[in-house]
Amino acid sequence: MSGWVAVAGLGPGDEALVTDEVRAAIAGATDIVGYIPYVARIAPRDGLTLHPTDNRVELDRANHALDMAAEGRRVTVVSSGDPGVFAMASALFEALEGRPDPDAFDIRILPGITAMLAAAARLGAPLGHDFCAINLSDNLKPWALIEKRLRLAAEAGFAMAFYNPRSRSRPHSFARVLEILREGCGDETLISFARAVTTAEEALVTVTLAEATPDMADMRTMVIVGNADTRRVGRWVYTPRRVG
Amino acid sequence: MSGWVAVAGLGPGDEALVTDEVRAAIAGATDIVGYIPYVARIAPRDGLTLHPTDNRVELDRANHALDMAAEGRRVTVVSSGDPGVFAMASALFEALEGRPDPDAFDIRILPGITAMLAAAARLGAPLGHDFCAINLSDNLKPWALIEKRLRLAAEAGFAMAFYNPRSRSRPHSFARVLEILREGCGDETLISFARAVTTAEEALVTVTLAEATPDMADMRTMVIVGNADTRRVGRWVYTPRRVG
Structure with a gap:
């Protein structure tokens, strides 16, 4: 053809x-x-x-x-x-x-x-060490599998990038994600919300998991969670290359 | 300034x-x-x-x-x-x-x-579901942490992309990686070796973990491991969007 x-x-x-x-x-x-x-x-x-x-x-x-x-x-x-x-x-x-x-x-x-790398670049370098990418929509997979992956990713010490963090059809699921992350990663781990990156509506917010609330994410938001070493330098967020 | x-x-x-x-x-x-x-x-x-x-x-x-x-x-x-x-x-x-x-x-x-997404595009869509990216160099982190992350990533059912799979200074480590993957993911999981993607020296090879040997990777190779659902269609390798 x-x-x-x-x-x-x-x-x-x-x-x-x-x-x-x-x-x-x-x-x-x-x-x-x-x-x-x-x-x-x-x-x-x-x-x-x-x-x-x-x-x-x-x-x-x-x-x-x-x-x-x-x-x-x-x-x-x-x-x-x-x-x-x-x-x-x-x-x-x-x-x-x-x-x-x-x-x-x-x-x-x-x-x-891809959105996670565009968002990471605007934030600094939060994915500068081993990381995972998880789609938080349960449209095509069971919710229990999402929870399992979040727990194992926290145990592995991966930084994490979340696609589709919230939708109208599952308004409460992102609150559950934040609970699992606080348990698995600790309250002081940094989480960034990068909305509509590289467009005129771009908005960047970084807080600790203790400070994070579900309304910080919407359908246009990329969420990036650091590992235990992720930190701020000036207005930037980055994950060092070295651990251990 | x-x-x-x-x-x-x-x-x-x-x-x-x-x-x-x-x-x-x-x-x-x-x-x-x-x-x-x-x-x-x-x-x-x-x-x-x-x-x-x-x-x-x-x-x-x-x-x-x-x-x-x-x-x-x-x-x-x-x-x-x-x-x-x-x-x-x-x-x-x-x-x-x-x-x-x-x-x-x-x-x-x-x-x-980034190399993993260029390699994935040449292979098909092996990273089309949740996945992780791991640097296999132990230059800046302990080897034990790499092994731990491989085991947890296998348990989570992540597809995996490996940067720096081999170097002259650690000739035996990639054989150990393949052992851990066979234990954690099973012999039939697909693994792809994508060398020098988008250049004149590009070479793409996909085999099962049972068939994989350490010499299939070198310093210019991106390695991508599928999850349990990753499969071939014609000359392509892809991971379906739906699980469970």
């Missing part, structure tokens, strides 16, 4: 954080597929069809992209951040599993600046 | 993965500081002084950058990948702790495409 699918990361919001590789995949596309606010970042032009779709239809969107590629179209699926981190790349491969000849498709995954 | 320090991520190697933000910091600099092979990526020009230095002198390099900024120079410290992930950002803040007025410095951390 002559069509292709590129799954491209648009980064956290600032156009100066989009790579040339991603720009080329957008410039060469006949069709752009993605969640409404991400497709809204693509400039319309002749010969380009935009296909914005709602949240939580990732698998439909991936199948639509594969169908169009099979018809010879050049399709770029846009994600915010990096497509491989809690975004569209896994959904595309799930859709690919349903096809008789997966390797007949011309697919490229194009990395982007 | 009129000088500044930017700590900039050059990405994994391909120039199409360098952000405009990083390019602007290089174009606006009077001085470039960094490890020899990263400074070699910067084009010389009139008015720009290159300061390449050897490995393992990160703190000296950071202090040199702060000293030059205090003298009014515009200094870009270059890292490969993302400066906040096992790279120069933490070293800069360590150096900043030694200064009487940290907030007098104009500092910016500029994110880049």
Whole structure:
């Protein structure tokens, strides 16, 4: 087939954080597929069809992209951040599993600046030592597994980055996360709330776990928890490279 | 002071993965500081002084950058990948702790495409679910802590990305890592070795933990271990979004 699918990361919001590789995949596309606010970042032009779709239809969107590629179209699926981190790349491969000849498709995954690293850069270097990334949504996994991972990550001394810390459908779960973290990491560990990083609405707040309250996070917030060595220097937060 | 320090991520190697933000910091600099092979990526020009230095002198390099900024120079410290992930950002803040007025410095951390996300994109989407990033070098932490983190990460069911899997100074440690992973994750878990991603020397290999041997990794290899659900589809490796 002559069509292709590129799954491209648009980064956290600032156009100066989009790579040339991603720009080329957008410039060469006949069709752009993605969640409404991400497709809204693509400039319309002749010969380009935009296909914005709602949240939580990732698998439909991936199948639509594969169908169009099979018809010879050049399709770029846009994600915010990096497509491989809690975004569209896994959904595309799930859709690919349903096809008789997966390797007949011309697919490229194009990395982007993921939210946790954009947030870490604005805060300083809170992820400068071993860390983990956890999606706090229980949409696709049991809540008990999230609690287990938080406890083990605390025991391991990982810094932690949380995607999707809160949503309207689970208003009380982030309060439970903070309880588990206070038990596992101690009251004095630093936690940062980085909202809408690299956009005009950016807001950065760092407090101790004792001071943290659930309302400090919303759907646009990246939450980063330090390890026992994470500390402030001036207006910055960082985790030293050395431990032990 | 009129000088500044930017700590900039050059990405994994391909120039199409360098952000405009990083390019602007290089174009606006009077001085470039960094490890020899990263400074070699910067084009010389009139008015720009290159300061390449050897490995393992990160703190000296950071202090040199702060000293030059205090003298009014515009200094870009270059890292490969993302400066906040096992790279120069933490070293800069360590150096900043030694200064009487940290907030007098104009500092910016500029994110880049880190090796694990570039490798993941080339492989498919092995980090498409909760994951952790561990530096396997025991240069700055005790080996026992690395073993503890590997065991807890396996128990948590994290996918894992390993930076610095092997070096000449610890030729046997990666064999021990593979033993711990086989015990904790089982023989059938997939492990990928992604060498020199996005460069002309790129090489990608995926095997089961039972098939993995220490010589599959070297200093230029990013190692990614899947979770129990990670699987192949065609030539790709991916971790589904859904568990449980």
